[in-house]
Amino acid sequence: MFSTTGAFSGFSVDDIDAARTFYGETLGLDVTTNDMGFLELTLGSGAMVLIYSKPDHTPASYTILNFPADDVEAAVDDLNARGVTTKIYPDEQMPSDSKGIMRGNGPDIAWFLDPAGNVLSVLSSR
Numbered sequence: 001m002f003s004t005t006g007a008f009s010g011f012s013v014d015d016i017d018a019a020r021t022f023y024g025e026t027l028g029l030d031v032t033t034n035d036m037g038f039l040e041l042t043l044g045s046g047a048m049v050l051i052y053s054k055p056d057h058t059p060a061s062y063t064i065l066n067f068p069a070d071d072v073e074a075a076v077d078d079l080n081a082r083g084v085t086t087k088i089y090p091d092e093q094m095p096s097d098s099k100g101i102m103r104g105n106g107p108d109i110a111w112f113l114d115p116a117g118n119v120l121s122v123l124s125s126r
Helices: 016-026 072-081
Strands: 009-013 030-033 039-042 048-053 063-069 109-113 119-124
Touching (some): 072 109
Antiparallel strands (some): 030 039, 039 048
């Protein structure tokens, strides 16, 4: 029988160096490189996420990582100051304000992309 102890998630990118810079420097996450050359993100909860390079990478069309925030607007302002665009969907697809925050349809949420085009979000933890 398998165990859930130590379970982790993973996703692909097309440029491991760009991912290391984005997740480590731009987002300020704990990023290490394992002996296979894959990136390992250690999240605040202690969970680990594996990022691996894939030559025929296709960006995930769904949200691969969600970052809870007490204040989504402040989190979006911080991301924007770091050069991250948070208005990635047209209003016809996901109605949002000028910062890309969708409000009043579940928790406040804003989506953004990593350099490989994978979708991430910051959403209200309240």
